[in-house]
Amino acid sequence: MSPARGPVEIKLTLNGAACSVDAYPMERLLDVLRHQLGLTGTKEGCGEGECGSCSVLMDGKLVNSCLVPVLHAEGAKVVTIEGLAQGEQLHALQQAFLECGGAQCGICTPGMIVAASHLLSRTAAPTLADIREGLAGNLCRCTGYIQIIEAVAEAARRGVGR
């Protein structure tokens, strides 16, 4: 086994603020967010890109942070679930999830909301099929999807994507 190099400095924009962190280049963005930067809203579900619990936005694109080596976040703009609310003011998607019963155990919820915000940023008035496709990479094992889809539709009606 060849000796690996040590940690490197990674600079990124995290939830709108400049951020610098020392990490091994192959560390998963998910782990750096949770363990080094204290942003535990991003969850780990499957750890292999199938469940969407670890969804974040990287340069405006939805990604699974469990599959991103942190070196790839160098210079990127990363938005996590913590970046959506404005202080104590919930993001309209969070408010809609709350009102529609879109969260139950809560593990999938941050990823669902990040994926929904990605969808609405591209499709302000999504059809039911658009919502289903936009959330197809996010698995929920308890809420049952219907309330989640209703929450996204409600947020769209309230003009989140406009």
Next chain:
Amino acid sequence: MRSHPAEYELVAPGSLQGVVTLLAGEPGTWLPIAGGTDVMVQYAAGTLGARRLVSIWNLPELGGIEVSAEEVRIGAGCTYSELCGHEVVAREFSLLAAAAGWTGSIANQNRGTLGGNIVNASPAADSLPALLVYEAELILVSARGERRVPYVGFHIGYKKMGLAPDELIRAVCLPRRYAGYVAYSRKVGARNAQAISKVCVAALGKVTGGVVEDVRIAAGSVAPVPVRLVETERVVRGRGVDSELLALARKTAAGEIRPIDDIRSNAGYRATVTGNLVREFLGRLGR
């Protein structure tokens, strides 16, 4: 057992020249990583053999889709989202755009690249049958220079391919000669997003004067590599599409593939479904 990041090296030379120089210096020791949708899964599971990785994500020389009169040249680093969203790809190479939209989820499509999918060499990859029917060519690059090879024959066995240890796929070229063809593709899996295909089929055909002038049918998840169904194509070409031909093609397709039993399906189901999809395609072609 999960991998420990301190045991892995990951470098990002930032240019194609930097990457191929690194690969040439120590061939076989560096594993290229693009969007990581396959490599990071192995890493997390503790099954990634390579300890030294070189990033090819966002390399400008591997990006972009160039359209000329004769062909569309897709940079190997193009993501599935870029493929789905490209007007010419969506219009003229709908089988590839459709497969890109079936692969994983939107988050995976934002990171997964066409070149990565080829090199990952899964026999179940949804995009590869499309490359077979379009008769794609690959541009391979190394410090020694570039070479252009047909995609057919590139995958020579399960996870084996005609790529030297110091080479990368630079681009995938698709000839623009399929106007007027009927395009058909279908994925059969547990669900569209995320589920890996039990069977996937991509096909092109052209009927002139009541007979099949040209036909190309390829399938994934039915053999150690994605395959063209050459025997089925042979029995169909030059014939009129009638019920007798549909039955013959169905039987020939089911007989010429070599599916296996695995966690997603079994050989018998795969053979039956492949035959049914071929019949469905020819039914549409004959309309």
